[in-house]
Amino acid sequence: MPKFRILIVGCGYLGSVVAKMAHDSGHTVFATTRRPQRAIELRQQGIEPILADWTNRSSLQALPEVDRALVAVSYDSASGLSRYESQVGGMRNLLEAVPEQAHLCYISTTGVYHQTGGVWVDERSPAKPNREGGRVHLQAEDLLHRHRPAAPWTILRLAGIYGPGRVPRIATLLEGQPIASAEDGYLNLIHVDDAAGAVFAAWQDSSYRMYVVGDDEPMPRRDFYCEIARQCGAATPVFEPPPAGSAKQMRSESNKRIWNRRLKGNLLPRLAFPTYREGLASILKT
16 A cells, blocks of 8 residues: 555544554654644644634645545634635635545535434435534535545545444433434444544545445434443433523434445445444543
């Protein structure tokens, strides 16, 4: 495998895993951060920090020449910026700063899909998001299509990421408190290690511009939390309606199943954690 110069824009939960995997494999890794303290931490991990904010075009002028780039920026509600300014404005600035020959992998979301009723969706399904987060991701995707028609790039529409230190609502469940969510409806998840594996596979050889990334078994929400309770020896979970108009309610209304056929056929024939059962077992045993 050739050695690359890799840029991580958004070195959060997923970005940090990709950065570590890349560094451990001998690649040269750069990562942007807005915080000097985070820059110190990155340097201690063997990652070259770059103090930059992708919503500030001038801060991107010193970006190094790279072969690969990952864009995995989460919206920061404390930034004072709108989701559009952050996600779409940031992407526009970045495309002007990163050379076209660098293969750019953009982390989008399955939240771009509006479907409900437990229907299966994949890359061919229409996307008409009814939440702002999904809409701005779709607009950022469109920038790639329009501004880099011949350049190498891949969009990964990720299901919910979970992994060590990130299991949804586990503290609430273990405390015996009601989970503010509908117990019906499907959850679509991907373990962070498999999400990182999809990034590396896309950088190597991507037959398609876009993939949906989820594991092999979407599950009813109740099944997910019951499995946590079973593995932890906790009481059977109890659910309650989320507050009306809240983000939790909007997430609860999502009810679709992600079909990962293209992912399995072209990027990751075998997932390290094909279902939530294996993924939870690897997390909860530690």
